[in-house]
Amino acid sequence: xxxxxxxxxxxxxxxxxxxxxxxxxxxxxxxxxxxxxxxxxxxxxxxxxxxxxxxxxxxxxxxxxxxxxxxxxxxxxxxxxxxxxxxxxxxxxxxxxxxxxxxxxxxxxxxxxxxxxxxxxxxxxxxxxxxxxxxxxxxxxxxxxxxxxxxxxxxxxxxxxxxxxxxxxxxxxxxxxxxxxxxxxxxxxxxxxxxxxxxxxxxxxxxxxxxxxxxxxxxxxxxxxxxxxxxxxxxxxxxxxxxxxxxxxxxxxxxxxxxxxxxxxxxxxxxxxxxxxxxxxxxxxxxxxxxxxxxxxxxxxxxxxxxxxxxxxxxxxxxxxxxxxxxxxxxxxxxxxxxxxxxxxxxxxxxxxxxxxxxxxxxxxxxxxxxxxxxxxxxxxxxxxxxxxxxxxxxxxxxxxxxxxxxxxxxxxxxxxxxxxxxxxxxxxxxxxxxxxxxxxxxxxxxxxxxxxxxxxxxxxxxxxxxxxxxxxxxxxxxxxxxxxxxxxxxxxxxxxxxxxxxxxxxxxxxxxxxxxxxxxxxxxxxxxxxxxxxx
Amino acid sequence: xxxxxxxxxxxxxxxxxxxxxxxxxxxxxxxxxxxxxxxxxxxxxxxxxxxxxxxxxxxxxxxxxxxxxxxxxxxxxxxxxxxxxxxxxxxxxxxxxxxxxxxxxxxxxxxxxxxxxxxxxxxxxxxxxxxxxxxxxxxxxxxxxxxxxxxxxxxxxxxxxxxxxxxxxxxxxxxxxxxxxxxxxxxxxxxxxxxxxxxxxxxxxxxxxxxxxxxxxxxxxxxxxxxxxxxxxxxxxxxxxxxxxxxxxxxxxxxxxxxxxxxxxxxxxxxxxxxxxxxxxxxxxxxxxxxxxxxxxxxxxxxxxxxxxxxxxxxxxxxx
Numbered sequence: 115x116x117x118x119x120x121x122x123x124x125x126x127x128x129x130x131x132x133x134x135x136x137x138x139x140x141x142x143x144x145x146x147x148x149x150x151x152x153x154x155x156x157x158x159x160x161x162x163x164x165x166x167x168x169x170x171x172x173x174x175x176x177x178x179x180x181x182x183x184x185x186x187x188x189x190x191x192x193x194x195x196x197x198x199x200x201x202x203x204x205x206x207x208x209x210x211x212x213x214x215x216x217x218x219x220x221x222x223x224x225x226x227x228x229x230x231x232x233x234x235x236x237x238x239x240x241x242x243x244x245x246x247x248x249x250x251x252x253x254x255x256x257x258x259x260x261x262x263x264x265x266x267x268x269x270x271x272x273x274x275x276x277x278x279x280x281x282x283x284x285x286x287x288x289x290x291x292x293x294x295x296x297x298x299x300x301x302x303x304x305x306x307x308x309x310x311x312x313x314x315x316x317x318x319x320x321x322x323x324x325x326x327x328x329x330x331x332x333x334x335x336x337x338x339x340x341x342x343x344x345x346x347x348x349x350x351x352x353x354x355x356x357x358x359x360x361x362x363x364x365x366x367x368x369x370x371x372x373x374x375x376x377x378x379x380x381x382x383x384x385x386x387x388x389x390x391x392x393x394x395x396x397x398x399x400x401x402x403x404x405x406x407x408x409x410x411x412x413x414x415x416x417x418x419x420x421x422x423x424x425x426x427x428x429x430x431x432x433x434x435x436x437x438x439x440x441x442x443x444x445x446x447x448x449x450x451x452x453x454x455x456x457x458x459x460x461x462x463x464x465x466x467x468x469x470x471x472x473x474x475x476x477x478x479x480x481x482x483x484x485x486x487x488x489x490x491x492x493x494x495x496x497x498x499x500x501x502x503x504x505x506x507x508x509x510x511x512x513x514x515x516x517x518x519x520x521x522x523x524x525x526x527x528x529x530x531x532x533x534x535x536x537x538x539x540x541x542x543x544x545x546x547x548x549x550x551x552x553x554x555x556x557x558x559x560x561x562x563x564x565x566x567x568x569x570x571x572x573x574x575x576x577x578x579x580x581x582x583x584x585x586x587x588x589x590x591x592x593x594x595x596x597x598x599x600x601x602x603x604x605x606x607x608x609x610x611x612x613x614x615x616x617x618x619x620x621x622x623x624x625x626x627x628x629x630x631x632x633x634x635x636x637x638x639x640x641x642x643x644x645x646x647x648x649x650x
Numbered sequence: 651x652x653x654x655x656x657x658x659x660x661x662x663x664x665x666x667x668x669x670x671x672x673x674x675x676x677x678x679x680x681x682x683x684x685x686x687x688x689x690x691x692x693x694x695x696x697x698x699x700x701x702x703x704x705x706x707x708x709x710x711x712x713x714x715x716x717x718x719x720x721x722x723x724x725x726x727x728x729x730x731x732x733x734x735x736x737x738x739x740x741x742x743x744x745x746x747x748x749x750x751x752x753x754x755x756x757x758x759x760x761x762x763x764x765x766x767x768x769x770x771x772x773x774x775x776x777x778x779x780x781x782x783x784x785x786x787x788x789x790x791x792x793x794x795x796x797x798x799x800x801x802x803x804x805x806x807x808x809x810x811x812x813x814x815x816x817x818x819x820x821x822x823x824x825x826x827x828x829x830x831x832x833x834x835x836x837x838x839x840x841x842x843x844x845x846x847x848x849x850x851x852x853x854x855x856x857x858x859x860x861x862x863x864x865x866x867x868x869x870x871x872x873x874x875x876x877x878x879x880x881x882x883x884x885x886x887x888x889x890x891x892x893x894x895x896x897x898x899x900x901x902x903x904x905x906x907x908x909x910x911x912x913x914x915x916x917x918x919x920x921x922x923x924x925x926x927x928x929x930x931x932x933x934x935x936x937x938x939x940x941x942x943x944x945x946x947x948x949x950x951x952x953x954x955x956x957x958x959x960x961x962x963x964x965x966x967x968x969x970x
Contacts, residue, residue, distance in 0.1 A: 451673065454672075500770065500771070500774040502719075502777055502778075502781060503777075503778055503781030503782065503783055504781060553783060609677055610673050610677070611671070611673045611674035611677045611678055612661075612671065612673060612674070613661055613664060613665075613669075613671040613673070614671060614672060614673060615657070617664075617671050617672065617929075618655075618657050618660045618661060618664070619655070620866060620933075621660070621664055621669055621932075621933065622655065622660055622866075623863075623866060623867070623868055623933065624663075624664065624667060624669060624932065624933050624936065624938075625659070625660040625663035625664050625667070626663075627667075627868070627936045628663040628664065628666060628667040629663060
């Protein structure tokens, strides 16, 4: 095969690999870089009420599952603990609700659970329906007087709808409360009643308002108890403006997961007028990749089925390591065929590098040197016994295992953790290294053996560093077709016929000689040149 | 600035010199011209020897072959008649596992380095060799015991306890480059460059040595004997080139290294052939191989006659 054919083949293979990877990245939106773990949340609503016998209905406003309905987040899945109640989700104009129904409810305290797992998602929000001005609240005489006074002062301090609403909310936040505000809040005892009143009172001024409820999902803290936090939204003819009820600040709160936009009661129980709703949040740190995969699933991309990600988790773990072997082999290929380093065996350094993966670099190298050193020592002591080759190899293997056990026990006694991971260190590789090194030692001298041993170790360390490089590992695991690119590059190096780096060093003297010689052209002078030169 | 390593300059100089690198040797010569199926002919020294005898090429006489563990004991009686002999693993590469016995003392054998070797140690060595300690990839091997070459006294003052051998690289039947390898104290009597032997380039037209290399150093004298290694005339040079050319035909390999020795009485003999001959011969000669190889690749037709090919080589491949 001509070289140009090879180049063409390599080009085709490489572009195939790159094309596939590009498609997965751009179209299927596989993450190209491994982000840190992402916080996902399990938000749980615990509904507690006193039951009466007879039919009962519990209505809970729940988050919408539609893509983009909850800005910044997506509800992945929901679980219920219903204890015999029938479950029924219904959508209505302002949101979504969950109805638990039963014909013969048991008596006494009853607890139902709604649980949603929520992941961060940047799907754009869906457009909102046109706002309407709500029904103003019914007020007593004294309240009407109080509210008018308040509205007057608020109007003085504001310029537009948004600032009017903001100042209005602040009247109920600031301490001490004005007497008017106190009057207005007096008859409304629960927090929910209060905020609903504050919101609906704006209808008197013909301001479209609505109340939204949500929880703050702080990725930094793992707070268990949470409250549904009300946010006032007013419409200023172009968009909804959010105002925090606690601080009167304008703007969508950070990490705010929208629970419900519904004007209905968050929780309504037929049998109990004051049911208890408790929200707890559990934060889970989950691999970003897994989330990407789930996101793809809920977006219904069937091509996910053709990736390593669709394998069972344990197989995935294996492939995470497996796909890095070609990388290690490629590093070794470069070090051997371009740089010209000498190693024991062809792929032994890659296997050693794999072994380092179990122990981390520094403990791995230390263990390797210690065990190979001790093994070599034992091997030289055994040399005196004149054993045959295979029994000797077996003896070395047995000794290697025992040495490793010893290292493990000693390091455990000394409370050093590396000793325990040594058990996973592939012993056959060690035994082979010891044997090969001792043969090289016998045959070619200690310098040669140490040189090759050091070369193997160096290649192994470099291969390990590349193989354990997280972004690369991620890239190859998520886009295994990139191995085709590696394959193409290997084909190219397969026909590399230039000098290796170590040859340049090796033949340096020759290069100096070449400068003194006439150019060795295609027409070297035939006989006759030798007279008068080169005689000692 | 000689002490400054400038890879680009070195690369250019080497390229100008026509130095053959290992990658190019493998990719463009070994892979292209050496069919895999002929490798056993050169990798197994026993096959090489048998073929050489069929082709009437001179080789050291074979005394005994050890193939199995149980034959080790018998071998002592088989070689009882010989004072001197050489033990060689059939698949040994680079001189690995070769033991030269130059005499006896009672039950023991005296090695070329003067050390005595007991029977047990001797047996252990054979057993190791049979298990494949010295063969590529640890394949089980067999061991040859053969005539120990009595080297020509012309090399007495330029070699240290061992047999100097002549290597000729033959490309498509044409000898292209040659060197003589002189054992040193460091090489323990062995003629392998990586073990510390000196490589001395031979000018093909004249059969005179031109330059020497020891390790990576250019040398003019033998480090142990202090004798000049330049300008030595290799005896029976034409014969050596002829044997090399014919051995290459026999092997079927297009790019082959032929290792020969000069025996005091028996003359030139083939020791072994090599399908991947090393590149140090270029340092020993101070010349690159590529220009010469290209010249042969450019030939319109290859001559079937070894004598013609040797004549061509002696005309064209002068060491510069």
